């Protein structure tokens with residue numbers, strides 16, 4: 003005789019009428035749990051839909067729908083005239099227990115997980131990008147020309163459907179590649195063809211592409227110390243051995259790099275605005291770096307992440323702009339010039355690398371959304387991009403001045419705010435033995451984001467300081483942030499300054 007699932011089953015099903023979850027969804031998940039958890043066995047007959055509906059006080063149509071759904075999932079079988087049964091497939095040997103993911107408690111650590119959890123891990127996570135003083139690398143969202151963006155987006159979605167909805171070209175939307183090449187020629191002094199441009203999901207994907215295609219495990223990479231965290235993570239991921247090369251007011255100290263690792267596979271630099279110290283790489287250093295890379299047959303990755311925002315004088319030429327070696331891979335991002343949720347950046351490859359990047363993208367990357375690329379492309383072509391950059395340069399110069407003036411007035415007992423002429427942040431050097439990490443933690447408790455320079459370091463450097471973003475928040479937030487930071491610094495100083503470690507660069 004077929005066993006019938008009766009009272010016990012019904013008692014274990016409860017319907018919560020106050021829940022926002024539909025009654026049908028509650029019933030099907032309760033039945034699914036009973037079946038997969040083994041409480042209802044293969045072949046057991048379920049109550050008639052009318053009975054179950056009456057007993058639970060719900061509509062019969064809901065029960066019928068639920069039975070149909072579980073039948074289509076293969077958990078129930080209905081036999082005409084006989085009723086609805088738990089499927090025979092449930093008699094197969096299988097793990098039985100609570101339904102859900104909780105049973106997996108240990109994860110075998112393979113390559114990446116081992117790298118991330120190793121005691122020596124150098125992966126770093128970023129501080130939260132909250133709209134508060136002094137979050138770094140955040141554009142002024144309130145000044146973004148949203149209406150013009152929306153107009154172009156609407157126009158794009160009305161264009162022919164094949165272009166809008168189909169798979170795009172993996173190297174990037176051609177009009178955008180052409181627009182970027184034209185922009186680089188006109189504004190960054192770089193002679194290039196659009197075929198050398200690859201549109202990627204932010205600078206971060208460009209770094210991964212470079213590291214995955216050009217770096218063998220164990221290859222030595224000159225890396226600015228302190229330096230950019232995202233790029234650093236990409237190189238570590240692909241097994242590079244990072245060589246921390248110090249940075250001074252002229253940028254990467256090439257002579258020290260040559261002492262540390264004359265044979266290097268690549269150098270990563272931020273010459274227009276060193277991340278985080280803010281120096282601009284001098285022309286002499288640029289030539290020295292090109293010379294060293296040529297001698298070592300090495301690549302140079304130039305990350306021009308916020309070089310557009312030079313608000314005093316003319317920007318120095320890019321490294322790519324003076325590259326006669328074909329060794330510079332130039333990376334740009336729209337995260338600062340437009341907004342970071344776009345996840346759009348680009349890589350300008352030297353001609354020798356174009357075929358390899360084309361193949362790598364064909365093989366491993368499905369490309370980035372055409373719709374966003376098309377909007378950015380029109381935004382550039384209509385001149386809105388250039389106008390926006392010009393406006394932001396002015397706005398960021400004003401915000402910087404507010405930070406600089408307030409900081410010099412109120413913080414100078416503890417923090418020496420450094421002048422800058424470019425970008426979205428500046429740094430302050432701590433005085434009196436104050437330690438950046440400690441100040442940063444105390445500031446976080448007061449609702450301020452100040453990254454210590456030490457977060458950017460591969461090996462400790464002989465500088466203690468804070469990175470202070472000014473672009474993304476209002477002048478009022480900057481001034482109140484400075485006042486709050488003054489209190490934080492005074493408290494840290496009063497607590498007694500820990501002795502700072504000294505480090506050999």
Ligand SMILES: Cc1ncc(COP(=O)(O)O)c(C=O)c1O
Pocket residue numbers: 139203204205206207230231232272277305307334335336337342346347
């Ligand atoms: C040094 C550096 N490069 C590039 C980027 C941009 O990265 P993405 O384009 O992936 O947003 C950032 C973001 O803050 C950065 O700090």
